[in-house]
Amino acid sequence: MNDTHVDVAEPDQRAASPAELSGLTGGAPLASDTWLDRYSGALMNTFGRPQRVLVRGEGCYVWDADGRRYLDMLGGLAVNALGHAHPLLVSAVTSQLATLGHVSNFFASPPQIALAERLLELLGVSDGKGAAGRVFFTNSGTEANEAAFKIARKTGRTKIVATDGGFHGRTMGALALTGKPSIREPFEPLPAGVVHVPFGDAEALRTAVDDETAAVVLEPVQGEAGVVPAPAGYLAAAREIATRHGALLIIDEVQTGIGRTGAWFAHAADGIVPDVVTVAKGLGGGIPIGACIAVGDTAELLGPGSHGTTFGGNPVAAVAGLAVLHAIERDDVLGNVRTVGRHLEDGVHALGHPLVSGVRGRGLLLGIGLNRAVAPQVAAAALDAGVIVNPVNTETVRLAPPLILTVAQADEFLAALPKILDAAGEDG
Incomplete structure (x- = not known):
């Protein structure tokens, strides 16, 4: 009978954070451009080059690898209903x-x-x-x-x-x-x-x-x-x-x-x-x-x-x-959706901006219609201004923010919107 004993290593139970696993710690932080170059070399080109590399989020805000904060008015394409890092979730x-x-x-x-x-x-x-x-x-x-x-x-x-x-x-x-x-x-x-x-x-x-x-x-x-x-x-x-x-x-x-x-x-x-x-x-x-x-x-x-x-x-x-x-x-989030959705819709109309043709949708699924085919330029200008929106087609900007968006955050977006539209109009 073979009595040879084989030692089996105990599993390493040390915790590792997502940042550690992703290589975000242990050295100088990598800039977005470096991450994007690595993305292009490792992932299939089904989405084109990403706009930013996001590293964390809280509520209705996210931060990119360069430390810049953005108001998330897209919610991961209507996914992040409770925003980012919601304590209950x-x-x-x-x-x-x-x-x-x-x-x-x-x-x-x-x-x-x-x-x-x-x-x-x-x-x-x-x-x-x-x-x-x-x-x-x-x-x-x-x-x-x-x-x-x-x-x-x-x-x-x-x-x-x-x-x-x-x-x-x-x-x-x-x-x-x-x-x-x-x-x-x-x-x-x-x-x-x-x-x-x-x-x-x-x-x-x-x-x-x-x-x-x-x-x-x-x-x-x-x-x-x-x-x-x-x-x-x-x-x-x-x-x-x-x-x-x-x-x-x-x-x-x-x-x-x-x-x-x-x-x-x-x-x-x-x-x-x-x-x-x-x-x-x-x-x-x-x-x-x-x-x-x-x-x-x-x-x-x-x-x-x-x-x-x-x-x-x-x-x-x-x-x-x-x-x-x-x-x-x-938290009566349904009531918040109705209130903030109306506030956003009314606020966009109240701007009276010549580039805006109207607002469609319900609750916090809204489309800002444009008089010209410059929605991609609007989305790019918004990103530069620290706001994430989606050019769902050339003449519509889609908003689908977290359902917990507050009136104050909606006002933050509305305050930034005229300059965003102006910048897009100049580029268009």
Whole structure:
């Protein structure tokens, strides 16, 4: 018998900060340009050269590698609902990760179950005793829409009606739903059967939807098209049309959901009950999570073996979602969204700047329309002025700040805006 003993080293339990792991400590701080050069050598060029390298955030502000502070009026593209480093979110995620980080979909965890129940309650399909719906958790909005696509296919029909200008994600199924030919066409052939009609045109929907239609897919506000809200009565008409033909109504709330428009779900203002609702972005407050929520009999269409995910419903992501929902409710964040959103909209109008054609949107998802195609110049001038905004198209600047943005911070943006617009106008 071999009695050879092998010593096994004890694991090193010393803590390491994110800064240490990223190489931000232990020497002279690296400037943004150095980081950007390293970025170009290591990452695929899918986004172009980043505008800045950000190293930390607090509330509605972020700091870059050169130490400069910015007012974040984009919120990580409507993701950072509670801003940056929110104490409740940090505490919840840290505690969960120290308890149970990941278990795979062979097992369940209390945060996963509790978050699903809470979403059904907020959607209005649960009375606390039982749920007339079911939730499938994902890691992103595009994955939530992929799940919705598969639910539609499980009806036995293959035709789906979506809208021009709609954006539903970059994976192949979600891309097929997306009404932007410039990003869709390079990857064709995509999953077949999707028909696109003009957004907001109820008559076009009536013409396109028939008894062979599996689903109608709509956004309450088209964010990527320039922050374009659905006209009054449009979602209600879509609900009636889909029901008449036995089709599902799928509402994509990836950007508008979880308080972004001043309500838990933007479609609630239209008094409808969709068959499927997809959410992501703000749900995790910065932790990747999405959800596909199906109502009534639609919730039974995906069964064992018909769909799956490794990370969806992860305990850490789920507890982040619970923390975000708790903070929004506890701190009346929905009321803040409505108040500050109106303040921003009124403030932009009150400037009377000749470059501004108007303001569109709801709550804290707003698009500042421009009279000239200089939105990229506006965003660049804003960044130079210490403000982060998004040129969603050439004539629209998108605002999607943290939902905790204060009136004072909105005024900080409004005070800076005239000079930003002036600078962009000169460059244009």
